[in-house]
Amino acid sequence: MFRILLSVTLILNLAASLVAQDIFLTPYQALTRDTPIKVVAMTFSMAGKYLAVVDEKGTVSIWDVADRSLVKQWSADEKVLYTSFTEQDNKFVVVTAGGAIYQYTTGNFDRVRTAKVPAKLVLVNLDPSRQTLVLYTRDNNLELFDLKANLTHANIRVPATVRNPMFVGYDRFGQQLFMITEQGSVLSWNPITQKFLRELTLQSGDYTGSRSVLHAAAMNSLGDRFVVGLQEVFIPKGGMQGRNQPERRNMILSYDWLTGNETKRVPMRYRVDEMSFAPGAGHVAYISKDVSAVWTVNLEKAEITSTVSLPGTPSALAISGNGEYLAVGLQKGAVQLYYIERNTPAEIKINTPGLDRSYASQVVDTDKAAVEGTIEGNERITKVYINDKEATLDGDRHFTGAADLLPGKNKVRITAESTEAKTTTKDFYITYEPRATVAGRAGVTGKVKVSQKKVALVIGNASYQYTNKLNNTVNDANGMAATLSELGFDVLKITDGTYEQMKNAIYAFGDRVQDVDVSVFYYAGHGLEVDGANYLVPVDADIQSALDVRQKTIPLTGVLRTVEVTNHEGLNMIILDACRNNPFPTGKRGGAGLAKVNAPSGMIIAYATDPGSVASDGAGAHGLYTGELIKQMKVSQRIEDVFMNTRNHVEELSKGSQRPWEEARLKGVFYLR
Structure with a gap:
C-alpha cells in the first residue's frame, strides 16, 4: 500500500547562474510505498484534483492531490501504456500494451466499459476533444478508437520504412495527426480521410557527419508547437584514434507545427529522456534518467530557469492541466509532487x-x-x-x-x-x-477608463456555397466589430470565411490574445453539434456526413483552447450566434443547435439560444440576439448584466421562443465601458 510522507528532506537547488526565473518548483509532498516498483506513467485530471500513478507491474493508483489520500488502487494484470481523464474529468481511461481499453467513472472509479483491439500496442494518445484515442500497433497501424462508440472507426497504415516511432499527437483542432520517430522523422495524416499529408526531418546539423537520436517529444496544449529532446553523436576532432570515444551534444529543439520551422534550440548538459509543457507555450519541464533532478526551461529565452534535486532516479513526469502541479515518478516507486510557482513581478x-x-x-x-x-x-x-x-x-x-x-x-x-x-x-x-x-445628478455614476488591452476576433458567415445562405450574419459581424472598436478593442474581422481563412484567423487571434485584459471571439453563421461536440461552419464546407463535419468545419474546442491557454488571467468571452438553422442533411447525426460546454476559469461562453434550439435570423438589419447584445454593450454595466439584459429582451421579443444562455466562470467584476 502507498503511504504519504511530507517531503521534508528535499533540497531545492536553483541554477546559480541565473538571475531571473519565470517559473520554479517548490516541494509539496511525496508519495511512497512499502514495495518499491518503478513508476512508468502518470497523469493528472484536467482540474488537478486527481493523480493517476502506474507502475511497471500494471498497478494503477488514484490519488486525491489536495487531500493527500489514496482513492483507489487496482491491477490491470499487464503493462499499462496510457491513462487519461476524459469527459470533463468525469471519466478515466486505461489502455494496456495488450490492447485492452478500460473506462471508469471518477469518484468511485468503477469500471463501466471494456474494449479490446486485436493488435499489441506501442504508443497511445488522445485527440483534443478527448473522445478519440490514437493507437499505434506493433503491426505498424494507427487505429482511431472512438471512446463513446467503444470501437475503432478508422485505420491508417504506416509505411514499413518508418522505424522506431516514439510519439503520436494531434494539432489544435484535431484535424492533423502526427508521428515522431527516434531518427527525427515527423509524419502527418488527416485523421478524417486517413490521407498522408507531409513528412519533415528533424536534425541538429551542428556537426558534419553527425547522427541525431530523439529521446523525448511533447506537444503544447495549443497544438501549434512541439519540442523534441535530441542527442547528437559525432566523431571528435582527430577521429576515433587511441582511446577517443564518440562525443555527444544534448539539446531541446522547438518547432512550429504549421510551418515545420525550427523556432528555438536550447543546449542541455544531460540527455532529455522525458518532458512536458509547463504553464504557457514557452516553458517545458524535463528529466534525464542519468541524473536525480528535474529542470524547467524557458524556451523563448533559451535558458534553464530552475533545477530541483530528487531523492532518486526519475522515471516519469507529469504536469496538471491547470498548470499548478508537477509530479516526478522515481524508479524506486516514490512520487515527488511540486507546486509550479511563477516568478512574476509585483x-x-x-x-x-x-x-x-x-x-x-x-x-x-x-x-x-x-x-x-x-x-x-x-x-x-x-x-x-x-x-x-x-x-x-x-x-x-x-x-x-x-x-x-x-x-x-x-x-x-x-x-x-x-x-x-x-x-x-x-x-x-x-x-x-x-x-x-x-x-x-441622482443616479449618475462614473467609470473612468485607464489603460486596458482588449482584442477581438469577429467572424460572420452568410454566403454558404453548399447550403442555404443567411440574411443578417455579415451585418451582425459588421455591427459587432464596429461596437467593439468603439469600446477600444483591437478588432480582426472576417466575413464569409473559408476553412483556411477561419483557421488562420484563430491562430493569429491566439498570438494577439496573450495577457490582454479582455478578449472577445464572436461568430455568427451556421453552427452545429455532432456527438456532443460543437462545430463552426465555414462558407466552403460541403457537409454530407458526420466525417465531413470533423474534416471541413472548425471545432469549438480549438477556439476554447486558444484563449484559455494564452490568456488565463484576463476576461475571455466566446459569443456564438450560431444556431440559425442546421445545414446538416436530414437523417445524419447532428443536433438542431449547439451543445452545452462548461466554461473554463475566467471565461464566459454566450449562446444565442438554448441547447437544441434555433435562433432567429432577424427581420431587420441584425439577428435578434446580436441586435440586442450590441445595444446592451453600449450601456455602462457589469458584463454579467450585459448578457442578462440581452437574454431577457430576446425572450420578451421572441415571446419565449428564443432563450439565450451563458456559461460563466469569472474571476472578478468587468465592465466593457
Missing part, C-alpha cells in the same frame, strides 16, 4: 474602491477615499504609498490607507517599493463631487 490589485481591471466604479461625495488592496507576485515589497503617503502593509502583502480628494476627477497613484529599490505603480481615478452636486 502587481498591484485594488479591492477598495470597487474597480474592475481598469475602471473606477463610482463617483464619491466625500473628500477622502479609503483605499485597500494587495500586492501579487513574488517580489519582496517593503513599502506601499498612496499618493506619496505611506500606507499600512501587513505580512500578507495587504495594504490599507486613504487618498485625499479635491472636487473633480482625481488621479490616485499606488506605489509599491521592493527590497531591491524597484518600484511598481498603478493609477486609477476617482471623481469627487460634493453632496449638492451629486444630489443634482
Whole structure:
C-alpha cells in the first residue's frame, strides 16, 4: 500500500547562474510505498484534483492531490501504456500494451466499459476533444478508437520504412495527426480521410557527419508547437584514434507545427529522456534518467530557469492541466509532487474602491477615499504609498490607507517599493463631487477608463456555397466589430470565411490574445453539434456526413483552447450566434443547435439560444440576439448584466421562443465601458 510522507528532506537547488526565473518548483509532498516498483506513467485530471500513478507491474493508483489520500488502487494484470481523464474529468481511461481499453467513472472509479483491439500496442494518445484515442500497433497501424462508440472507426497504415516511432499527437483542432520517430522523422495524416499529408526531418546539423537520436517529444496544449529532446553523436576532432570515444551534444529543439520551422534550440548538459509543457507555450519541464533532478526551461529565452534535486532516479513526469502541479515518478516507486510557482513581478490589485481591471466604479461625495488592496507576485515589497503617503502593509502583502480628494476627477497613484529599490505603480481615478452636486445628478455614476488591452476576433458567415445562405450574419459581424472598436478593442474581422481563412484567423487571434485584459471571439453563421461536440461552419464546407463535419468545419474546442491557454488571467468571452438553422442533411447525426460546454476559469461562453434550439435570423438589419447584445454593450454595466439584459429582451421579443444562455466562470467584476 502507498503511504504519504511530507517531503521534508528535499533540497531545492536553483541554477546559480541565473538571475531571473519565470517559473520554479517548490516541494509539496511525496508519495511512497512499502514495495518499491518503478513508476512508468502518470497523469493528472484536467482540474488537478486527481493523480493517476502506474507502475511497471500494471498497478494503477488514484490519488486525491489536495487531500493527500489514496482513492483507489487496482491491477490491470499487464503493462499499462496510457491513462487519461476524459469527459470533463468525469471519466478515466486505461489502455494496456495488450490492447485492452478500460473506462471508469471518477469518484468511485468503477469500471463501466471494456474494449479490446486485436493488435499489441506501442504508443497511445488522445485527440483534443478527448473522445478519440490514437493507437499505434506493433503491426505498424494507427487505429482511431472512438471512446463513446467503444470501437475503432478508422485505420491508417504506416509505411514499413518508418522505424522506431516514439510519439503520436494531434494539432489544435484535431484535424492533423502526427508521428515522431527516434531518427527525427515527423509524419502527418488527416485523421478524417486517413490521407498522408507531409513528412519533415528533424536534425541538429551542428556537426558534419553527425547522427541525431530523439529521446523525448511533447506537444503544447495549443497544438501549434512541439519540442523534441535530441542527442547528437559525432566523431571528435582527430577521429576515433587511441582511446577517443564518440562525443555527444544534448539539446531541446522547438518547432512550429504549421510551418515545420525550427523556432528555438536550447543546449542541455544531460540527455532529455522525458518532458512536458509547463504553464504557457514557452516553458517545458524535463528529466534525464542519468541524473536525480528535474529542470524547467524557458524556451523563448533559451535558458534553464530552475533545477530541483530528487531523492532518486526519475522515471516519469507529469504536469496538471491547470498548470499548478508537477509530479516526478522515481524508479524506486516514490512520487515527488511540486507546486509550479511563477516568478512574476509585483502587481498591484485594488479591492477598495470597487474597480474592475481598469475602471473606477463610482463617483464619491466625500473628500477622502479609503483605499485597500494587495500586492501579487513574488517580489519582496517593503513599502506601499498612496499618493506619496505611506500606507499600512501587513505580512500578507495587504495594504490599507486613504487618498485625499479635491472636487473633480482625481488621479490616485499606488506605489509599491521592493527590497531591491524597484518600484511598481498603478493609477486609477476617482471623481469627487460634493453632496449638492451629486444630489443634482441622482443616479449618475462614473467609470473612468485607464489603460486596458482588449482584442477581438469577429467572424460572420452568410454566403454558404453548399447550403442555404443567411440574411443578417455579415451585418451582425459588421455591427459587432464596429461596437467593439468603439469600446477600444483591437478588432480582426472576417466575413464569409473559408476553412483556411477561419483557421488562420484563430491562430493569429491566439498570438494577439496573450495577457490582454479582455478578449472577445464572436461568430455568427451556421453552427452545429455532432456527438456532443460543437462545430463552426465555414462558407466552403460541403457537409454530407458526420466525417465531413470533423474534416471541413472548425471545432469549438480549438477556439476554447486558444484563449484559455494564452490568456488565463484576463476576461475571455466566446459569443456564438450560431444556431440559425442546421445545414446538416436530414437523417445524419447532428443536433438542431449547439451543445452545452462548461466554461473554463475566467471565461464566459454566450449562446444565442438554448441547447437544441434555433435562433432567429432577424427581420431587420441584425439577428435578434446580436441586435440586442450590441445595444446592451453600449450601456455602462457589469458584463454579467450585459448578457442578462440581452437574454431577457430576446425572450420578451421572441415571446419565449428564443432563450439565450451563458456559461460563466469569472474571476472578478468587468465592465466593457
